[in-house]
Amino acid sequence: xxxxxxxxxxxxxxxxxxxxxxxxxxxxxxxxxxxxxxxxxxxxxxxxxxxxxxxxxxxxxxxxxxxxxxxxxxxxxxxxxxxxxxxxxxxxxxxxxxxxxxxxxxxxxxxxxxxxxxxxxxxxxxxxxxxxxxxxxxxxxxxxxxxxxxxxxxxxxxxxxxxxxxxxxxxxxxxxxxxxxxxxxxxxxxxxxxxxxxxxxxxxxxxxxxxxxxxxxxxxxxxxxxxxxxxxxxxxxxxxxxxxxxxxxxxxxxxxxxxxxxxxxxxxxxxxxxxxxxxxxxxxxxxxxxxxxxxx
Amino acid sequence: xxxxxxxxxxxxxxxxxxxxxxxxxxxxxxxxxxxxxxxxxxxxxxxxxxxxxxxxxxxxxxxxxxxxxxxxxxxxxxxxxxxxxxxxxxxxxxxxxxxxxxxxxxxxxxxxxxxxxxxxxxxxxxxxxxxxxxxxxxxxxxxxxxxxxxxxxxxxxxxxxxxxxxxxxxxxxxxxxxxxxxxxxxxxxxxxxxxxxxxxxxxxxxxxxxxxxxxxxxxxxxxxxxxxxxxxxxxxxxxxxxxxxxxxxxxxxxxxxxxxxxxxxxxxxxxxxxxxxxxxxxxxxxxxxxxxxxxxxxxxxxxxxxxxxxxxxxxxxxxxxxxxxxxxxxxxxxxxxxxxxxxxxxxxxxxxxxxxxxxxxxxxxxxxxxxxxxxxxxxxxxxxxxxxxxxxxxxxxxxxxxxxxxxxxxxxxxxxxxxxxxxxxxxxxxxxxxxxxxxxxxxxxxxxxxxxxxxxxxxxxxxxxxxxxxxxxxxxxxxxxxxxxxxxxxxxxxxxxxxxxxxxxxxxxxxxxxxxxxxxxxxxxxxxxxxxxxxxxxxxxxxxxxxxxxxxxxxxxxxxxxxxxxxxxxxxxxxxxxxxxxxxx
Numbered sequence: 001x002x003x004x005x006x007x008x009x010x011x012x013x014x015x016x017x018x019x020x021x022x023x024x025x026x027x028x029x030x031x032x033x034x035x036x037x038x039x040x041x042x043x044x045x046x047x048x049x050x051x052x053x054x055x056x057x058x059x060x061x062x063x064x065x066x067x068x069x070x071x072x073x074x075x076x077x078x079x080x081x082x083x084x085x086x087x088x089x090x091x092x093x094x095x096x097x098x099x100x101x102x103x104x105x106x107x108x109x110x111x112x113x114x115x116x117x118x119x120x121x122x123x124x125x126x127x128x129x130x131x132x133x134x135x136x137x138x139x140x141x142x143x144x145x146x147x148x149x150x151x152x153x154x155x156x157x158x159x160x161x162x163x164x165x166x167x168x169x170x171x172x173x174x175x176x177x178x179x180x181x182x183x184x185x186x187x188x189x190x191x192x193x194x195x196x197x198x199x200x201x202x203x204x205x206x207x208x209x210x211x212x213x214x215x216x217x218x219x220x221x222x223x224x225x226x227x228x229x230x231x232x233x234x235x236x237x238x239x240x241x242x243x244x245x246x247x248x249x250x251x252x253x254x255x256x257x258x259x260x261x262x263x264x265x266x267x268x269x270x271x272x273x274x275x276x277x278x279x280x281x282x283x284x285x286x287x288x289x290x291x292x293x294x295x296x
Numbered sequence: 297x298x299x300x301x302x303x304x305x306x307x308x309x310x311x312x313x314x315x316x317x318x319x320x321x322x323x324x325x326x327x328x329x330x331x332x333x334x335x336x337x338x339x340x341x342x343x344x345x346x347x348x349x350x351x352x353x354x355x356x357x358x359x360x361x362x363x364x365x366x367x368x369x370x371x372x373x374x375x376x377x378x379x380x381x382x383x384x385x386x387x388x389x390x391x392x393x394x395x396x397x398x399x400x401x402x403x404x405x406x407x408x409x410x411x412x413x414x415x416x417x418x419x420x421x422x423x424x425x426x427x428x429x430x431x432x433x434x435x436x437x438x439x440x441x442x443x444x445x446x447x448x449x450x451x452x453x454x455x456x457x458x459x460x461x462x463x464x465x466x467x468x469x470x471x472x473x474x475x476x477x478x479x480x481x482x483x484x485x486x487x488x489x490x491x492x493x494x495x496x497x498x499x500x501x502x503x504x505x506x507x508x509x510x511x512x513x514x515x516x517x518x519x520x521x522x523x524x525x526x527x528x529x530x531x532x533x534x535x536x537x538x539x540x541x542x543x544x545x546x547x548x549x550x551x552x553x554x555x556x557x558x559x560x561x562x563x564x565x566x567x568x569x570x571x572x573x574x575x576x577x578x579x580x581x582x583x584x585x586x587x588x589x590x591x592x593x594x595x596x597x598x599x600x601x602x603x604x605x606x607x608x609x610x611x612x613x614x615x616x617x618x619x620x621x622x623x624x625x626x627x628x629x630x631x632x633x634x635x636x637x638x639x640x641x642x643x644x645x646x647x648x649x650x651x652x653x654x655x656x657x658x659x660x661x662x663x664x665x666x667x668x669x670x671x672x673x674x675x676x677x678x679x680x681x682x683x684x685x686x687x688x689x690x691x692x693x694x695x696x697x698x699x700x701x702x703x704x705x706x707x708x709x710x711x712x713x714x715x716x717x718x719x720x721x722x723x724x725x726x727x728x729x730x731x732x733x734x735x736x737x738x739x740x741x742x743x744x745x746x747x748x749x750x751x752x753x754x755x756x757x758x759x760x761x762x763x764x765x766x767x768x769x770x771x772x773x774x775x776x777x778x779x780x781x782x783x784x785x786x787x788x789x790x791x792x793x794x795x796x797x798x799x800x801x802x803x804x805x806x807x808x809x810x811x812x813x814x815x816x817x818x819x820x821x822x823x824x825x826x827x828x829x830x831x832x833x834x835x836x837x838x839x840x841x842x843x844x845x846x847x848x849x850x851x852x853x854x855x856x857x858x859x860x861x862x863x864x865x866x867x868x869x870x871x872x873x874x875x876x877x878x879x880x881x
Contacts, residue, residue: 279546
């Protein structure tokens with residue numbers, strides 16, 4: 001009989017650097033639970049992150065972690081998954097990592113549809129560098145880098161990801177732990193690129209109305225609104241409320257997920273090799289035909 | 297009889313100049329000549345000026361050659377655009393399209409104007425023989441056959457290969473054009489005839505360019521992942537691997553940008569696969585941060601930088617050797633990253649295998665500094681016996697180590713720690729760009745940081761002993777030194793041979809390993825030296841300056857350097873060496 005893995009099996013001995021009361025603690029707990037529900041052993045999981053408070057999260061799990069550089073978690077994670085499609089690959093980071101410095105990678109990870117789960121802990125502020133404007137900060141927010149209030153509009157992560165064609169898009173808050181745990185689990189199980197935007201409060205630099213208490217009173221589940229997650233247009237419409245309403249649940253889930261990039265790569269390789277890879281020692285043979293390159 | 301012939305052709309984009317060069321090269325190769333072809337273009341996507349030079353010889357060809365033996369100008373305007381690349385002299389046979397008129401007075405400075413100038417009605421001959429003036433470069437091939445003894449059979453085989461798919465009619469027409477060129481040459485013998493000696497006992501050869509050799513060596517070395525972004529002049533590496541690597545079980549990802557390309561490659565390496573990326577100057581700048589990550593996380597990675605004119609966009613289609621500083625030093629923090637440079641197409645295979653071996657063996661990114669000339673010139677290469685190469689695999693943890701207490705960054709006497717990868721039970725660890733302790737746990741401890749820096753430098757110390765990564769020729773006690781690297785080394789080798797023939801007391805050093813600087817080896821080499829040259833194609837003379845950072849280079853050794861797209865000629869190097877030899881007397 002297979003031993004069942006408990007949430008504690010995913011918990012590393014490292015103590016988080018996060019402030020007491022940080023929303024990321026809740027995300028970490030939910031992740032332990034979701035991973036134990038899925039049951040893949042930690043050594044088959046690659047957990048990739050960028051830079052920021054939330055990007056420390058792989059180190060707090062027993063999975064193989066890679067705490068990379070700012071904004072580049074998605075490219076690196078895709079390399080991991082394509083190199084070994086058997087791995088379960090999870091990517092995590094903050095709103096700055098994903099939608100500011102690394103924003104250019106998001107649509108491409110989505111259009112490739114590599115089977116990985118991208119969890120963004122969105123707190124509308126830069127915490128690690130102590131309280132600067134983030135790409136999701138509300139317009140007019142006064143911070144140390146926007147002392148008179150910000151001029152620019154925030155980016156809308158939900159719309160961005162939906163518009164790029166992601167097959168699974170959800171939003172959660174640690175104010176609803178069972179709901180968040182279930183969404184993370186569902187995202188990981190989705191075959192293809194999945195995205196969960198977690199409104200994870202920054203207790204030190206975040207606004208009052210972004211804290212857990214406020215989330216509890218503001219949040220509305222999409223299910224309670226009667227939203228059908230298979231309806232992409234309705235999802236886009238609801239996603240427009242990012243920043244004003246706190247909707248939680250699955251915005252969009254492709255009812256017929258297309259084949260993933262990694263699955264297609266695997267299939268093509270199998271077809272090209274017809275069972276056996278070519279011997280690498282024969283790589284130069286083709287050049288011996290004067291004037292010609294290697295031919296098949 | 298002559299044993300070496302350098303032919304240069306220039307025309308406008310649609311003239312088929314490069315195609316003719318390829319036919320000539322294929323014919324030479326089939327005949328058993330050693331041959332080499334470089335191409336040069338304007339930066340237009342289509343059309344514009346284009347040129348090529350083909351050097352064929354009964355001996356090994358070391359470089360594209362200096363002053364042309366034969367120059368072919370389809371029109372003067374395009375020919376002039378390649379002034380430095382298609383240099384002519386009094387001995388050059390200058391062939392031109394008759395209707396373009398005689399060469400302009402200022403085509404070459406006084407004293408460098410060819411004595412033998414022949415106007416040939418190329419378009420007319422093509423039209424009358426083949427029925428179209430598009431066959432004019434085939435007429436040129438006929439002229440070369442008739443005047444210089446390049447065997448007709450080889451050229452004919454080349455035509456068959458090229459036109460077989462395009463219909464019998466076209467092949468026949470080109471055969472007629474070839475014949476008309478030969479006939480013209482017979483009717484108009486050269487004032488000073490010269491005929492190539494045919495090679496004897498020639499063996500079959502490969503015909504390939506540097507990018508093809510690099511991609512092939514990557515496959516041979518066991519590369520399983522390539523992530524990259526198209527950029528001239530390295531793109532062919534990704535194209536070849538996109539076609540070939542999946543057949544060997546690997547994956548190629550065309551990423552959305554340079555950063556993502558190297559990022560994916562580092563991810564694949566973390567996942568346990570031999571991995572590679574390729575780029576050119578601007579991409580090198582963009583990839584820098586992730587190279588630092590690979591150094592700190594101790595992940596193997598091979599990065600090919602095919603150098604071109606820089607900085608910024610510079611001259612994308614021309615060679616330069618100006619990325620050495622970037623390759624060695626473009627990182628924040630204390631980083632030691634091996635940098636290797638191939639000196640020819642053939643050498644690119646060996647150097648790429650070496651790069652994978654160093655990367656895997658020392659768990660580090662390794663740079664290959666090729667350049668546009670080596671990467672894109674086609675060359676005959678003697679068959680490579682791949683069985684003589686040993687392949688290095690990264691040091692994996694033992695089952696005992698994985699059974700308990702595995703430490704990814706464990707302290708070892710070599711500085712090399714066994715590396716696990718996702719999927720390996722018991723090897724779980726946190727890789728990071730953050731400084732870490734032996735377990736991979738993040739730390740801000742100065743003491744641990746110092747120890748880890750020491751580990752990362754110490755593990756590369758054995759590179760100092762790798763004398764096999766240096767080519768040394770000439771008497772060890774020679775007072776004159778010639779040092780060169782990359783594509784310039786081909787010129788240096790020829791200059792060295794010529795200088796030795798003239799009894800100039802010179803020795804040659806060509807490093808494959810550019811960085812870290814093998815201090816002991818250079819010190820020993822320079823002990824007998826009182827003067828000399830460091831030959832390289834960059835404005836600053838970057839190797840010369842890097843050497844001076846680490847070694848007391850004798851004051852008499854000077855930098856012979858100039859900006860890219862103006863390749864050196866052996867004769868000018870010999871001349872400088874001769875001058876330096878004078879000062880030693």
